[in-house]
Amino acid sequence: MVRFNLLIIAASAITSMVSASVWPLPKEQSLGDQVAWLDGRVKFNVKYGPAGNSPTYKYTRDALTSRITRRKTSKKGQAETRIDAAIDRAKSFLYNDNLVPWMFHKKGTDWQPHYDRKTAITIKTISVTQTEVEPDNSKDEPIDESYTLTISKINDREAKVEIVGKTSVGVLHGLTSLPQLFYATDDKKKIYTPYLPVTITDSPRFSHRGLNLDVARSFYPVKNIKSLIDVLSWNKMNILHIHITESQSWPLEIRSMPDLAAKGAYTKDQIYSVRDIDDIYSYAALRGIKVIIEIDMPGHTASIAYSRPELIANFNKQPWVGFCAQPxxxxxxxxxxxxxxxxxxxxxxxxxxxxxxxxxxxHAGGDEYNSNSAQFDETVGSNDSTIVVPKLNRFVNKVHKEIFDAGFTPIAWEEMLLEYPLTLDPRVIIQAWIDNESVKKIVDKGHRVIFGNYKNWYLDCGFGFWLDVKPESFNQLAPAFTDYCSPMKNWKAIYYYDALEGIPKDKLNLVLGGEVHMWSEQVDGQILDARVWPRASAAAEVLWSWNREESGEYRTQLSVTPRLALIRERMVARGVQASLVTQGWCLQNPGDCQY
Amino acid sequence: MVRFNLLIIAASAITSMVSASVWPLPKEQSLGDQVAWLDGRVKFNVKYGPAGNSPTYKYTRDALTSRITRRKTSKKGQAETRIDAAIDRAKSFLYNDNLVPWMFHKKGTDWQPHYDRKTAITIKTISVTQTEVEPDNSKDEPIDESYTLTISKINDREAKVEIVGKTSVGVLHGLTSLPQLFYATDDKKKIYTPYLPVTITDSPRFSHRGLNLDVARSFYPVKNIKSLIDVLSWNKMNILHIHITESQSWPLEIRSMPDLAAKGAYTKDQIYSVRDIDDIYSYAALRGIKVIIEIDMPGHTASIAYSRPELIANFNKQPWVGFCAQPxxxxxxxxxxxxxxxxxxxxxxxxxxxxxxxxxxxHAGGDEYNSNSAQFDETVGSNDSTIVVPKLNRFVNKVHKEIFDAGFTPIAWEEMLLEYPLTLDPRVIIQAWIDNESVKKIVDKGHRVIFGNYKNWYLDCGFGFWLDVKPESFNQLAPAFTDYCSPMKNWKAIYYYDALEGIPKDKLNLVLGGEVHMWSEQVDGQILDARVWPRASAAAEVLWSWNREESGEYRTQLSVTPRLALIRERMVARGVQASLVTQGWCLQNPGDCQY
Structure with a gap:
């Protein structure tokens, strides 16, 4: 098969205006220009992976010994469960998206296909196949997420869909792509794909494709988090990093320490129970997403002082400037x-x-530990690095060892490795957030790295200075009242970002991927959709299929804008209040809104 | 009565953390520290204005002669209808807001009042009175919007509410303030005000308090516009300016010219019918809001070319830079x-x-007429101002005369008066959008003015460059991809804005008020709430009660932030997805988040 990194633009009137519709852009795809119709009589055929697929277990923990007991609870394995759930979602999207792509066609043109009973090609079967034994999804190694998706004719009147993946996650990605190829007629009576025949061969550029949500500065109800997981999965992201505790609140129930949340959460209704957390993990797993919980330490722990004041140095020091990043x-x-x-x-x-x-x-955190505050920590009593660093080294390595011992790989913010610097176990994954130079330094030190710097991938930037400006600071900050990382990072700042700048080829394997960051000083569940989407979709494409052509040039905005606008409409069709990419006229008239 | 521009902070534990809760801040208010409870048995007493209140009419228009016939359709006058509707809304908000103000109280404190059957003070009656004959709301003159609101004890166990306004709009504002004084207990079982006794004497600083919504670059369904009208009224704004046609689309049905919308709207489902427009006016009138339709001309009219190409010069000129503000x-x-x-x-x-x-x-528009494009207009054929200006003068004055003749006062964008400049009828109201200097120049020329410059009051700014950047322009605009009016105007940029800078005292009467602007290149109904609120609330307070103390100093952020955060929570309680002002911890600990 010929390899196409760019869509083959079909010549017919019907499809000429619709850009490639799978987001993020598949690694290779070939799209035709014939129409195939979908009706309710399509048959789904499923072949699960070979015997040995991991079954579904229920775990119980003995309160005294902390010993975990595992019990098989389902005849279906986890992989089968994941595939079945993905099929259910694909069915729902195929029949309910009802997306009419009017804005991708010139005003006044007859772009919509007309159904003709006598000649219509109808999709008869959708076959879904997992070919290999399911790997252990909880291991610290990438799993195979590749899939193929074809839509082809059986005869002059019938077509079939075939989705094949080695793992259940690959299959799931194929089932995610499928409904993105379909539209509804404007009377909402018929569903069709204008791309017959379709051949997609797809796999991700990076194994770590994530979003970091801060649920401690503002609390997000579980339903918001589940909705976020849904949309992450539609964008083929596979990591939800939950920054779950902060100096502002401790919303995490710890059963053996009930006072932590009872006193540290904003209110008793703003706590993630043990059951909530398990629920979030299960919900995410069904959607091919790994959850990474972060308890940030040793900084960013002030909320523990509400229940354990003896653990915390310099609690709510005022004036705070110079002693922490924010109060x-x-x-x-x-x-x-x-x-x-x-x-x-x-x-x-x-x-x-x-x-x-x-x-x-x-994730054990490790950002913005403040040496000045360490002066007021009687176990340090100094801001001298020759005193602070060894103590920090001891603490952080002890924490990491406990995480390893519990069977996890720890993740740490870059300051621990670069700023102090500490000597960390080489297996620790480092999360960079400051700049591209950090990413380079981290791989130079031999650590695996997650990128996503604040100048490009912080979704909270640019919404203004949220601290109360004192009258004496007024003239300094007025009239714009911008925040430290203004301007707002629009989708272009997120997309056109060379995260691999300066990384030598032999170190590229250490770059696991990246995360966009949604810090919550000025965001809560009310506006999460609008802040995150479709900007995180831009990051999703960078992480799945990179932002450059094979030639090394960035993909043009003319090729990305309409595709991003289309996935935005797809998200809106599914109830997500995503922000608008651009006004309809510019999409109807591609090329006429260039600068 | 003693005049208080600032809330009297009550000393009791219950109210000490709750800031004054009526937004925008009333002109004078005195709040006590006793609790009064509301149950379902409260009685509403209504006294309408004296005889002579304008009745409700239905108008019909003869298609041939355009003659209007007026028919009285209701025994209730417009004023009575408005008051009744406002009472219905107030009841609904009182009982359904269910706002628990946890975030305005320090963590772990017992701030919530405890209901005690034996001693509780219960509100028995809510009296609503209009005292004067209703003025004609459609005249080009300010109406009296003042009201008084008191909550006082009848005896040791009973209290009453009294709202008095001269006009139905004043009464309506009182009924808007009332539910803002009430909260729910966290079990949602009881509703109370912690402010007994209450005395509010209120009236607006400016008579024109508006928001301009562009519904032509993106179409907004009528339900979005109605929802916007609701929220405007809660913020005591009284003008919705609808920028209803643009170069991108013509979504307005004109029955005698059906092709205008049929060909000029984005789709057949994105058209405001004659009935829709009447519906919007009626819906707004019931909420004390005047709608001002703008058909922008002579610029910004490209969408007319889809049906009447012969009317439009330089349609979709490419490359467009230098010939219009945007394609x-x-x-x-x-x-x-x-x-x-x-x-x-x-x-x-x-x-x-x-x-x-x-x-x-x-509003007949008049912004950004482009003389360079006039070269390609065969009726001008030049960009020489000695040729362009007289022709522009003729056209605009003819348009304004027709508007006057139809019984309206025309509004024009500032360029018509200042940039060309044209000689306009002194009764024309000028809308400034460029800077404070414009406002000064406009009043110097003796015109009435509406302020709201793009550096402070454009809600669309700062969300990034939305045009497709060509590869050759890439380096010039990357990596930030900011728009022309970046950064985003956060609520502080909107609030701390001296719109009256340099205006002499004897000209202040010409400043009618202002409008915030929601241009829709990157906004549609999905995210309207998040973009507009609570930033437009900041403008609402500037317009209702100004942004300075009587001393002339700006109100401190410490006094404004919690109040704005509170009205934001009130809006959220009513289903509006308004943006977050700041994280909960900063509200729980006022003064600790200062810079």
């Missing part, structure tokens, strides 16, 4: 047996549960 | 009998209908 200040005492014991007990409660939920990674 | 170019031929006739016919169809719907103002 309230407060960080773990670095060299304290009480803190050590607290972390051990916390992990003993939390980590086995997360393991049982299928987690393989745990 | 597609296209403006009325300036000195054309066909254009003159078109405008006459358009107005003959539209204006009597708007008049019948109660409109008093009509």
């Amino acid at each position: 309230p200040c407060g960080q773990f005492k670095l060299d304290s047996p009480v803190v050590d014991k607290f972390v051990e007990e916390l992990f003993a409660d939390l980590l086995p549960r997360l393991k049982a939920s299928g987690a393989g990674y745990f | 597609p170019c296209g403006q009325f031929k300036l000195d054309s009998p066909v254009v003159d006739k078109f405008v006459e016919e358009l107005f003959a169809d539209l204006l009597p209908r708007l008049k019948a719907s109660g409109a008093g103002y009509f």
